């Protein structure tokens with residue numbers, strides 16, 4: 001092959017490469033030139049039959065063509081990939097300034113979130129801080145440390161979902177303060193109340209303690225007025241002098257601020273919880289006349305939670321000296337408070353994620369009622 005023919009071959013191939021309209025077409029050109037049976041490959045094969053001088057000259061010329069073709073293929077490949085990306089970006093462009101479909105321009109704050117925020121705002125103003133604990137708790141924190149040992153009948157009142165020990169394959173040992181502090185694997189449960197946050201807090205910090213602990217809780221319950229998951233908030237105050245009068249005053253201030261009813265009456269009804277002594281149910285005043293529930297000073301009563309003075313056994317279980325420290329605890333359901341305040345009739349609707357419900361009972365983000373602003 002003469003030099004001119006070689007130049008023509010190179011020119012034709014480059015033209016083909018430059019004319020390729022996509023990466024598939026480019027690949028066809030590459031195979032035609034450099035593939036197993038490609039033009040250049042076939043020509044390389046003929047080199048063996050030439051005499052040494054001709055072979056040397058022809059080999060060098062062919063190699064030159066090959067280098068030029070390879071470079072052209074690579075450059076074209078890059079150009080095509082960049083063009084494909086640009087086309088895709090253009091096609092998939094999203095106009096973020098378009099209005100939301102269906103005319104719904106804002107999401108809503110869920111009534112549980114709203115109620116949770118209101119509770120935290122009021123207690124924060126009273127000097128409480130927020131403490132948190134995990135939904136999957138140790139058996140010790142949820143039951144035993146709260147003076148509910150294994151086999152205690154109070155465990156049946158709060159049946160839950162039991163899980164294998166925290167470390168896979170480990171054998172669970174009986175819960176104890178020492179084992180808990182050492183992180184020994186234990187039976188785990190979905191917490192049945194927020195009371196285990198009392199344990200976590202008392203084991204983790206020295207009194208004085210003044211916390212509330214809102215969060216999700218779980219029980220094996222499902223009917224009109226019970227859902228397997230619900231929300232509670234816990235309160236805990238521990239110092240040297242706090243007594244039951246403080247408990248009642250604290251709850252009265254909170255409930256009156258929360259419901260915005262200045263003369264809302266509060267009543268303690270004697271009760272039993274293993275972790276408080278004495279224990280009481282918290283009742284607030286209401287009226288049920290004509291089948292309509294109304295909160296206020298009307299002579300009737302409605303239960304909204306439990307409370308009491310922290311049992312000395314619980315203090316001891318957390319390494320707190322009951323001869324030096326004492327205090328109170330309370331617990332209430334957040335959905336319950338939301339239903340009463342915002343007139344939501346059915347508990348189950350909280351968890352159905354129905355947009356029509358949320359639109360009706362939810363709150364517009366920049367227009368939420370705020371107890372600190374008198375709403």
Ligand code: PHE
Nearest residue numbers: 193195273306307329330331
């Ligand atoms: N944990 C209790 C319950 O879920 C409520 C409670 C909390 C009672 C704190 C007394 C003190 O029923």
